[in-house]
Amino acid sequence: MIDDLLRATVRDLADESGTPHGLAARALADGHRIRRNRRTATVAAALAAVLAVTVPIVIARTPADETRPLPAATVTVAPAPAFKQTEVFTGPGGVPLLSIEDRTKTFVLNPKTGGYRELPAGVVWIEPSPDGRRAVVGRENSEKVEILDLRTGESWRTAVTRTSNVSWSGDGSRVLVSHETGYSIIEPARRRSTDRTIEPGQLACLEFCEFTWFAGDTRIALPQVSKLGEQESRVSGVATFEANSGTVIEQLPIKALPIDQFSASPDGRLLLTRQNQSPEQISMIEIASQREIAHFSVAWSQFLADGTVLAQNGGILTRYAATGAVLEKVALPPELTGRHLTFGL
């Protein structure tokens, strides 16, 4: 069981901790220093506590969700197309497969040759831009966001620390990275990044604030949370911001979390959301009416540029219309089954 494997792995790590030496003496010395510093900081801390009062966000109550049953899936699964490492593999809707990750190797589409090349062993995850020109790569010994130019092979380690998921804008020109107090936008072509701090009153987050790109490439979204009690809270809306300035645009009455990437339809009418405790249960919501158009149980899903939705469940790729109707289903070739796949738009 992988449950046991994970438990054994965590315990192996713990077993390698070595023996503590002089912990008490050093902690005593540091502890005394902290106490001294605290006395001098008392006045400043009191002032900060007064300023830290946050303004509650009032979000209009919305009518209860009305769900529509998912249309019956009568489309049969098309046989898997052939996969050749030297050629671009396209999924339903004609979207290109950009990267393939398995337990030991990462392959990425080479935009120059149209084939898939293996990345060096130190790369443990990859997030290609939807245009396939660049990728954010994660290395096992680095927590900085690193951008790899897939045409030239040049990489750029930014000053931005990855604290959560990263997401590309739909045009592939910018990367959004969430932080505790706001977000950073990285522009790889200009090799620059901009940090935006959001007012605490707008950061009513589910423990950690995760911004996502919204429809188009100028807006970002952040779920807003209201507390029901000491321990319980719920998503009460989704705030949208102007990405460049961090200015609030509007509060959408959506009571679920947008998915990580390409959650909104290109026209901004529909939103793919997930429930906090069930990340694989996806709902397609019509924003204006808050109506659930469709519900998918999938490993991942995303809106494509033509307004349809691409999703994977097991070894099958499915493309849905904006109505939730199944347009096509295609089996994955064996070479891609069980791998973590990323497609373009």
Added chain:
Amino acid sequence: MKQSLEDEFTAFVAERGQSLLRIAHAMTGDRDAAQDLVQGALAKAYSHWPRIHSDAEAYVRKILYNDRVSAWRKAGNRNEVTVADVPDRANRERHDDDVAERLALREALLSLPARQRAVLVMRYLEDRSVEETAEALGCRPGTVVSQASRALVKLRALVGRVTPLEASR
């Protein structure tokens, strides 16, 4: 601070230091970083010792987890993790496939964001419940479940084992 409290603190470190260090190493994957993390948490604990000494271990654990998450957010390469130093003893006793799986899982685990890793360490090293993990991390139980779910989805993708783990148990 009275001498008796200082003695009490020293005795606490002697008794619980190793256990705390194990947690820290599971979260950082690096001995030096783990020592620094525990030492920092203990120093903060000592500075509040008269108030917290009756429940010191819970307090120190909470600092340990939260400091690791904060440090990961703010710091750069000084929080690098080392993944090559695996003890021979462990390897010899296990089948090659099992070792390969555990190495892959170890690398994947250490590549997770710190909060997700902290949740898994609490659940799988300390066998803490969702509620206990939430209390230690200062968050809501739903957050623990969601962080664990997302971590396991990522581990599954990186390691390639597809059996769902019991994240919400």
